[in-house]
Amino acid sequence: xxELPKSSGARPAESKNAIQHYFxxxxxxxxxxxxxxxxxxxxxxxxxxxxxxxxxxxxxxSVLLANIESxxxxxxxxxxxxxxxxxxxxxxxAGVLAESISQKQSITSSQFIDNEQxxxxxxxxxxxxxxxxFLDENPxxxxxxxxxxxxxxxxxxxxxxxxxxxxxxEIDSAILDAAWVQRLQSxxxxxxxxxxxxxxxxxxxxxxxxxxxxxxxxxxxxxxxxVVKLVGGxxxxxxxxFLYMGILLGLGSSIIAWCLIHWVIYLLNGPIEALALSxxxxxxxxxxxxxxxxxxxxxxxxLGWLSAWFAVRRHLDEIEPS
Amino acid sequence: MIKFEQVKKRYPDGFExxxxxxxxxxxxxxxxxxxxxxxxxxxxxxxxxxxxRASEGTVSVGGQNLSNIPRRKIPYFRRHxxxxxxxxxxxxxxxxxxxxxxPLEISGMSQRDIGRxxxxxxxxxxxxxxxxxxxxxxxxxxQQRVGIARAVVNKPPLLLADEPxxxxxxxxxxxxxxxxxxxxxxxxxxxxxxxxxxLIHPLHYRxxxxxxxxxxxxxxxxxxxxxxxxxxxx
Numbered sequence: 001x002x003e004l005p006k007s008s009g010a011r012p013a014e015s016k017n018a019i020q021h022y023f024x025x026x027x028x029x030x031x032x033x034x035x036x037x038x039x040x041x042x043x044x045x046x047x048x049x050x051x052x053x054x055x056x057x058x059x060x061x062s063v064l065l066a067n068i069e070s071x072x073x074x075x076x077x078x079x080x081x082x083x084x085x086x087x088x089x090x091x092x093x094a095g096v097l098a099e100s101i102s103q104k105q106s107i108t109s110s111q112f113i114d115n116e117q118x119x120x121x122x123x124x125x126x127x128x129x130x131x132x133x134f135l136d137e138n139p140x141x142x143x144x145x146x147x148x149x150x151x152x153x154x155x156x157x158x159x160x161x162x163x164x165x166x167x168x169x170e171i172d173s174a175i176l177d178a179a180w181v182q183r184l185q186s187x188x189x190x191x192x193x194x195x196x197x198x199x200x201x202x203x204x205x206x207x208x209x210x211x212x213x214x215x216x217x218x219x220x221x222x223x224x225x226x227v228v229k230l231v232g233g234x235x236x237x238x239x240x241x242f243l244y245m246g247i248l249l250g251l252g253s254s255i256i257a258w259c260l261i262h263w264v265i266y267l268l269n270g271p272i273e274a275l276a277l278s279x280x281x282x283x284x285x286x287x288x289x290x291x292x293x294x295x296x297x298x299x300x301x302x303l304g305w306l307s308a309w310f311a312v313r314r315h316l317d318e319i320e321p322s
Numbered sequence: 323m324i325k326f327e328q329v330k331k332r333y334p335d336g337f338e339x340x341x342x343x344x345x346x347x348x349x350x351x352x353x354x355x356x357x358x359x360x361x362x363x364x365x366x367x368x369x370x371x372x373x374x375r376a377s378e379g380t381v382s383v384g385g386q387n388l389s390n391i392p393r394r395k396i397p398y399f400r401r402h403x404x405x406x407x408x409x410x411x412x413x414x415x416x417x418x419x420x421x422x423x424x425p426l427e428i429s430g431m432s433q434r435d436i437g438r439x440x441x442x443x444x445x446x447x448x449x450x451x452x453x454x455x456x457x458x459x460x461x462x463x464x465q466q467r468v469g470i471a472r473a474v475v476n477k478p479p480l481l482l483a484d485e486p487x488x489x490x491x492x493x494x495x496x497x498x499x500x501x502x503x504x505x506x507x508x509x510x511x512x513x514x515x516x517x518x519x520x521l522i523h524p525l526h527y528r529x530x531x532x533x534x535x536x537x538x539x540x541x542x543x544x545x546x547x548x549x550x551x552x553x554x555x556x
Contacts, residue, residue, distance in 0.1 A: 017430070017432065018430055021430040021431075021432070022430070025427070025430075223411070223413065224413055224415075226411070227411050227413060227424070228424065228428065229397070229400075230371070230373075230400065230405060230411070231400065231401070231405075231424055231425040231428060231472070231476075232397045232398065232399075232400040232401035232425060232428055232429065232476075233397055233428045234394075234397040234398075234428075235394070235397075237397075237428055
């Protein structure tokens with residue numbers, strides 16, 4: 001009569017078979033779980049839709065964010081500072097100053113605008129030229145428009161550069177043409193934060209919804225779990241069908257989310273293109289990139305796996321000695 | 323094969339199911355465990371298949387002290403103990419064949435070997451022709467025989483049964499007992515918990531009687547057996 005073996009490890013000759021069996025079992029479980037999910041198409045579709053919609057919102061916001069960032073990058077005007085010179089600085093000196101400023105770091109070019117030229121420019125654009133005729137002298141100062149390197153996008157860096165320019169004695173004041181940069185940056189930051197908050201909250205929802213779905217499946221198969229454990233099924237063996245269930249539901253949900261996102265983008269694109277065109281701006285929303293799609297799929301699958309893992313964990317202790 | 327030494331089992335709620343139980347079941351021996359319900363029969367079986375652990379004392383199976391088996395090794399231990407339940411615990415979402423094949427699937431046997439072993443086990447319990455049926459389509463006695471086939475398909479050296487004839491009429495019960503005796507004859511150690519004294523007394527096997535968590539009768543010459551096999555197995 002055979003001894004009760006003390007160790008459980010497979011003998012070396014069996015290890016190849018064991019690995020082969022391990023993969024065979026995975027294949028079998030994946031297949032049977034898929035069939036099981038497909039045998040209840042409505043329930044499965046419903047679950048995937050609920051989770052898919054929960055995934056859509058953060059994903060859609062991150063798509064919008066990516067689009068805003070692309071506007072930011074492709075804006076044709078790089079940030080610029082307008083320097084107004086003190087009265088009485090001769091235009092020759094001002095020209096030399098403009099030249100020397102353009103040599104500075106982070107500055108791509110500088111343009112000197114003579115006050116006479118500015119005045120005539122002003123007259124040609126606006127209608128109250130008569131009023132200006134009454135003035136004894138030209139009220140406009142000389143100006144230098146400084147274009148900044150586009151790598152200098154942080155508002156604090158731009159402000160620092162402005163302050164350093166203000167130390168030049170000939171310069172009276174500086175107008176930072178950065179309101180739009182600042183606004184766009186604030187909006188981007190806001191949306192970014194919102195995406196994170198929503199993503200975290202909805203991920204939690206996904207884990208709870210999926211966990212609940214899988215918990216129901218576990219309740220239906222409780223007897224099976226106990227029997228499997230009684231005849232020597234290991235924890236991973238017991239867990240496997242439910243992990244596959246989580247993974248498949250997560251995958252299905254991601255695919256539904258992907259379709260919904262592209263549908264929403266399709267719906268939004270018409271109005272957005274029309275709006276952009278009214279600003280003489282050629283722009284349309286772009287969908288998920290290949291990498292974002294991959295990320296969405298992996299994210300959905302991971303959430304499914306995680307939910308299943310937590311849902312099963314409690315049941316693994318079912319008939320174990322305390 | 324099974325050795326209890328001053329085993330106590332106290333449940334977390336304070337209920338003491340077993341007090342100071344000691345007995346020994348030799349290799350290849352078959353014995354019955356009797357007692358009124360609540361005497362501790364099920365607890366004793368649970369300790370043997372590691373569904374519970376002893377609060378005090380030691381339980382050894384096949385020379386292995388069960389308190390030394392960590393949780394993650396328990397599944398591998400259970401593969402060497404066949405268990406038959408009163409309600410047979412069959413799975414009704416799969417065929418008779420798949421029910422019996424389950425322990426082999428779990429232990430990682432190839433499909434070809436599984437087919438061979440499952441059919442051999444079903445043949446032994448006389449259900450070879452019904453492998454494709456769902457257990458629902460079988461009678462109570464047949465369902466219990468499927469449960470037995472599943473318990474022995476792994477060829478475990480030890481077979482436990484908890485009231486295996488609880489729901490069966492006397493004729494079917496006698497058939498089931500005959501099956502256990504056949505397994506015992508080929509060397510399997512068998513321990514059967516049953517309160518059906520009319521069924522087990524005529525069989526002339528050792529009877530261990532529990533009452534209120536204590537052994538009140540150890541059966542024939544248990545002291546002798548203990549001494550003898552104690553020396554053998556140390």
